[in-house]
Amino acid sequence: MTEILAIDSLKIGFISGKHENVLLPPLNAYAYKGELIAIIGRNGIGKSTLLKTITGLQPSLGGNIFYSRKNIKDYSRMELAHRVSYISTEIVKVSNMSVYDLVALGRFPHTNWIGKIDAKNNEIIMDSIEKTGLSTLRNRFVSELSDGERQRAMIARIFAQDTDIMVMDEPTAFLDIGSKYEILHLMKNISQQNDKTIIFSTHDLHMAINQSDKIWLILADKLIEGAPEDLMIEGAFDHIFDTSTVQFNAEHGTFTFRRESRGSISVVGEGKLKHWTERAVIRAGFSLSLSKTVPQILVPNEKNSKWQFLKNDILKEFGSVYDLITYLRKEYILPG
Amino acid sequence: MQKSLKINKQIERGNIFASGKRHKLIFTGLFFLVISFLILDIFFGSVSIKASDVLKAIFADTGSNLETIVLKFRLPKAITALIVGIALSLSGLQMQTIFRNPMAGPYVLGISSGASLGVAFVILGFSANISPANLAGLGNWILIAASWAGAGIVMLLVMFISSRVKDIMTILILGIMLASGISAVVTIMQYFSNETMLKAYVIWTMGSLGNLTSSQLNVLLISVSVGVLLSLISVKMLNALLLGENYASSIGLNVRFSRVVIFACTSILAGSVTAFCGPIGFIGIAVPHIARILFRTSDHKILIPGTILTGGAVMLASDIISQLPGSESVLPVNAVTSLIGIPVVIWVILRNRKYSDLF
Numbered sequence: 001m002t003e004i005l006a007i008d009s010l011k012i013g014f015i016s017g018k019h020e021n022v023l024l025p026p027l028n029a030y031a032y033k034g035e036l037i038a039i040i041g042r043n044g045i046g047k048s049t050l051l052k053t054i055t056g057l058q059p060s061l062g063g064n065i066f067y068s069r070k071n072i073k074d075y076s077r078m079e080l081a082h083r084v085s086y087i088s089t090e091i092v093k094v095s096n097m098s099v100y101d102l103v104a105l106g107r108f109p110h111t112n113w114i115g116k117i118d119a120k121n122n123e124i125i126m127d128s129i130e131k132t133g134l135s136t137l138r139n140r141f142v143s144e145l146s147d148g149e150r151q152r153a154m155i156a157r158i159f160a161q162d163t164d165i166m167v168m169d170e171p172t173a174f175l176d177i178g179s180k181y182e183i184l185h186l187m188k189n190i191s192q193q194n195d196k197t198i199i200f201s202t203h204d205l206h207m208a209i210n211q212s213d214k215i216w217l218i219l220a221d222k223l224i225e226g227a228p229e230d231l232m233i234e235g236a237f238d239h240i241f242d243t244s245t246v247q248f249n250a251e252h253g254t255f256t257f258r259r260e261s262r263g264s265i266s267v268v269g270e271g272k273l274k275h276w277t278e279r280a281v282i283r284a285g286f287s288l289s290l291s292k293t294v295p296q297i298l299v300p301n302e303k304n305s306k307w308q309f310l311k312n313d314i315l316k317e318f319g320s321v322y323d324l325i326t327y328l329r330k331e332y333i334l335p336g
Numbered sequence: 337m338q339k340s341l342k343i344n345k346q347i348e349r350g351n352i353f354a355s356g357k358r359h360k361l362i363f364t365g366l367f368f369l370v371i372s373f374l375i376l377d378i379f380f381g382s383v384s385i386k387a388s389d390v391l392k393a394i395f396a397d398t399g400s401n402l403e404t405i406v407l408k409f410r411l412p413k414a415i416t417a418l419i420v421g422i423a424l425s426l427s428g429l430q431m432q433t434i435f436r437n438p439m440a441g442p443y444v445l446g447i448s449s450g451a452s453l454g455v456a457f458v459i460l461g462f463s464a465n466i467s468p469a470n471l472a473g474l475g476n477w478i479l480i481a482a483s484w485a486g487a488g489i490v491m492l493l494v495m496f497i498s499s500r501v502k503d504i505m506t507i508l509i510l511g512i513m514l515a516s517g518i519s520a521v522v523t524i525m526q527y528f529s530n531e532t533m534l535k536a537y538v539i540w541t542m543g544s545l546g547n548l549t550s551s552q553l554n555v556l557l558i559s560v561s562v563g564v565l566l567s568l569i570s571v572k573m574l575n576a577l578l579l580g581e582n583y584a585s586s587i588g589l590n591v592r593f594s595r596v597v598i599f600a601c602t603s604i605l606a607g608s609v610t611a612f613c614g615p616i617g618f619i620g621i622a623v624p625h626i627a628r629i630l631f632r633t634s635d636h637k638i639l640i641p642g643t644i645l646t647g648g649a650v651m652l653a654s655d656i657i658s659q660l661p662g663s664e665s666v667l668p669v670n671a672v673t674s675l676i677g678i679p680v681v682i683w684v685i686l687r688n689r690k691y692s693d694l695f
Contacts, residue, residue, distance in 0.1 A: 057582055081588030094578050095438075097634035108576055108587040114637060115572040139355075161587060 004068050004164050004197060005031040005054070011062035012046055012053045020061050023049055027063070027223045029216050031199060033164065036191040038208035038228075039201040041218030042240070047201040048089070050218070051169050054199070055086045067165075081109040084165040085158035089173060092142060092154065099145070099153045100138045103128050106160030128160040132186060148179030155186060159194075166190070168200040172207070180204070184211055205241065209253040228253075256282075262332040264289035269299030277307070280321045284328055297324070359638055362630050366645035370418070373652035377414040378406065380661040409546065412553055414652065416545045417669075420609045421619060421651025422644050423560045426567050427605035428620030429627070429643045430598050433574045433636070435498055438684050439508050441621025442606035445494050446514035447487045448617070451610035452541065454486025455479060456522045459537045460529040476555045476612075483611035488603040490514055495599075543614035543670040545655055552612050559608040566601035567640055573598065574636040616670055618677025619654075623647045625680050650676065 009026035023046035031037055039047050052058040054065060056072055065072040067083045075083065085106070092102070106128070107121045117125070129138050132152040142150060151171060158166050171187065172180040188211055191198045199216075202208050208215060209228040217224040217236055224236050231237060232250060241248050247258045262285040267278050277299050278288055295311040298304070306317040307324045318324040379390050385402055392398060393406035424442060431440040431447070442448045458479050493514065498507050526534055539547075548556065573594035576584040581591050609616065627642040628634075654672040 052582075055586055057585055077585060077590050078588040081586065084586075086583070086586040088582055090580065090582070092579055092583075094634050096628050096632055097578065101633065101635055105575065105579065105583075105587060108572070108589070111572070113569070113572060115575055116637075 002069065003030040003032055003066075005199075006066040006069075007054070007063070008066065009063035010050075010053065010060055010065060012049045012058075013061050014049075015059075015061070022061055024218065024223075025221060027218075029223055029225050031165065031197050031214075033197055034191055034195040035197050035213045036188055036211065037197070037199045037214045037216060038212035039199065039216045039218065040205060040208055041201075043203075045218050045220070047218060048169050051086070051167050051199070051201060052088075055084050055167050056080050057086065078109055081161065081163070083163055084167060085161040085163040087151075087154045087158060087166075087168040087171060089169050091174075092150070095141070095143055097142045098139055099129065099134055099142060099156075100125065102142050102153050103138075103156045103160050106157040106162075109161065124162065125160050128156040131159060131190070132156040146179075147174050148176070148182060151175065151179070151183055152186065155183070155190070159190060159196075163196075165197045165199065168198065170201050170203070172202060172204060180207070205237070205248075205255075206253055261285065261287045262328075263287075264291065264294040265297060265328075266290055266292070266294050267297045267299065269297075269301065273299040277321060277324075280325050281328075284325045286328070286332075355633070359631055359633075359642075363641065363645065366630075366642070366649060370645055370648045370652065373649055373656065374414055374418065377417060377652050377656050378410045380656055380659050381405070381410055382659060382664050382666050384662075412548060412550065413546045413655065416548055416553060416556070416613065417651045417655040418648045419556055419560050420545060420613055420616060421623070421647040421649070421654075423563060423605040423609045423647075424616060424620040425623035425627075425643045425647025425650070426564065426640065427602040428622075429624040429636075429639060430567065430570065430574065430602045430605075431620070432624055433577055434595070434598050434602075435494070435507070436578075436580060437498070437507060438625070438688060439505075439621065439681070441618070442487070442602070442610075443615065443617040443619075444508060444621055444681075445511035446490050446518065447494070447602070447606050448610050448615040449515040449518040450486040450488075450490030451483040451607045452486065452615055453490075453518045453522060454482035454484070454607070455540065455611055456525055456537060457486075458482045459540065460522075460525045460533050476552050480555055480559060480608055480611040484603050484607035487607035487610065488599065490518075491599055491603055495595075540614050542668055543616050545613055545669055548612050556608055556612050559604055563601050563605035563608070564644070566597060566604070570594070570598050570601060571636045571640055574640075575634075578634055614670070616673055618674050618681065619647065619651060622677035622680035623650055625684050626650070 007027055007029045009028060011022050011026055012024060013020060013022040015021070027050070039050065041047050049058065053060050056075070056077075067075065067080075072080065103125050104117055104121075107117065107125060108115065111117065111121060129135055132155055134149065134152055134156060137145065137149060142153060145153060155168075155171070168187070172183050175183060184207055187198050187200065190196050191213075209232065212228060214225060215228050215231055217231060217240075219240060224231060226234075232253060235250060237248055238250055241255070245258055246255050248254075249256055265281055265286045266289050267274055267281060269277065277297060281288065281297065295309065298308040298310065300306060306319060307321065309316045309318065309324065309327070316327065318327065378394075379385075379387055383405055385393075385405065389402050390406055393400070393403040394411075397403075427447075428441040431442065431445065432438060494507065494510065497510055501507060501510075526537065529537070573584075573589060576587055576589040577591075577594065584594075585591050606620065623646050624639070624643050627639055627646045630646065631638050631642050633639065651673070654669055654676060658667040658669045658672045660667060
């Protein structure tokens with residue numbers, strides 16, 4: 001399998017006056033056909049700059065980019081538009097532009113001098129609109145769409161552009177959580193069903209770990225690439241996102257607040273009830289323990305419909321998790 | 337089965353064809369509007385001429401005074417109005433797209449002022465014998481070229497600054513500053529010029545469609561035709577630029593080349609008109625919006641011909657109104673275009689107050 005995109009000792013950054021402001025050490029990475037690749041890195045580390053450099057919208061400061069083994073410098077603007085398409089974080093605001101017209105712009109590299117939409121182009125545009133679930137909205141103006149719908153329309157546009165590689169800069173930023181997952185689902189579908197490589201940047205580590213085929217993790221000193229699981233096993237994420245208040249959980253791929261424990265509690269029981277009771281206990285600031293010597297919570301079972309809290313042979317009963325947690329909070333004041 | 341598939345296909349392509357039909361209807365309507373305004377413009381004037389005499393003057397060779405009025409004054413004036421309307425509106429449309437600014441137009445951004453600076457250099461700078469009214473041949477081309485250059489320089493300046501400042505209102509204020517600065521320079525030039533030059537220049541600034549010699553009309557016609565041709569070539573570029581330069585580039589547009597083409601086109605269109613008719617306000621900014629309201633599209637394949645027809649119609653209408661049909665007095669056409677254009681501009685400002693960067 002040959003890579004369709006190769007980044008070789010690429011230096012990215014800005015030129016201001018005669019000064020080269022290189023953001024990162026030389027980067028190396030590869031992309032293969034049909035991969036969904038998430039770019040992860042701290043704010044301001046250069047994700048957008050990397051994406052712009054890959055798409056040829058910004059000159060590189062050194063190194064090479066190869067599309068199907070051919071250097072990006074040997075492509076004309078028009079040839080490149082046949083290989084790679086791009087969505088930035090900029091929100092498109094044009095009045096009187098219908099969804100259809102926006103998607104039709106994706107056909108720009110495929111139409112004649114005046115941009116005539118013939119039957120074949122029309123078919124591709126309609127396919128893209130259908131694929132992104134916008135069929136009923138195609139005559140609506142883009143300015144009237146919700147954030148999620150507009151992002152779909154932008155994806156329809158680059159889908160109509162019909163490139164092997166689609167680059168998206170934070171496609172799920174500004175979206176509510178439902179739209180976030182819908183957009184990601186759409187991206188995953190496109191990459192799998194249409195064999196497109198999608199390279200996108202995101203701040204949502206949890207989503208990237210669970211859904212992408214590969215992660216390009218940008219650190220201050222290097223770019224690490226691999227399957228999300230490989231990076232988890234290597235512990236690549238372990239400390240980069242940690243702050244004084246937030247901690248990355250390498251087992252679940254989630255973040256938790258860092259805080260001092262109010263003490264240890266063991267939760268006894270089974271299934272859903274045990275799981276959610278444990279969650280509540282952790283949220284309240286306790287750590288879980290299996291020891292028999294610490295205070296115990298017995299979750300409701302066949303014999304008993306209440307939560308029982310057992311400490312020093314004193315038993316208290318609670319009708320809901322809420323009541324239980326409220327009691328625990330009062331009983332155990334945070335140390336310090 | 338076959339049939340239902342076919343119907344399905346029709347529904348699928350409904351977008352293009354439904355709006356296509358609507359567009360055709362509006363195009364036809366506008367076309368007839370332009371023709372009727374053109375005829376009305378020839379029939380009305382400060383001298384009352386009977387319709388039958390107008391027809392006689394056009395189609396029969398009578399050699400009367402009326403014939404002179406119709407053929408030497410009214411017909412060229414009507415044609416000038418048509419050309420001016422087309423040129424200013426097209427240049428406004430292009431500027432609004434390339435600056436992504438609904439308030440862009442040759443007059444408000446100071447492009448017309450730039451052109452008038454070029455004209456001032458020629459009229460005030462050289463000799464009393466040069467005035468738009470008595471120029472002929474090469475002189476006309478010098479005047480128009482100076483006007484293009486002036487328009488082009490201001491255009492570059494606005495472009496340079498608007499690449500740094502994105503806010504629409506800031507750029508508007510900038511346009512006002514540029515126009516004021518230029519008028520200051522012109523005032524200084526006026527101060528040092530002699531009486532005849534001054535008179536020629538002041539008359540020119542009043543803006544008029546009726547003072548063109550036939551050789552000037554030819555020069556204007558040729559220049560604006562070149563501009564219109566360039567604008568047809570720029571249709572696809574303008575569509576790409578709707579999304580901004582990064583997106584335009586990402587779908588394969590050579591942004592630098594497109595800019596040169598559109599710049600040249602706008603400067604030629606606005607500069608040519610300003611050279612011979614003086615600065616005429618608010619047509620360039622208002623007409624593209626009227627065309628957008630009519631056609632409800634952002635596609636320049638529709639907007640460019642739409643703006644051409646709307647611009648011709650609006651300018652002819654302004655000229656008809658300026659003659660105050662039925663009376664013997666004539667208003668300056670500039671006043672009429674302002675009164676027509678300003679409400680449109682205010683409407684656009686009010687509509688956009690929520691999205692200060694929408695166009």
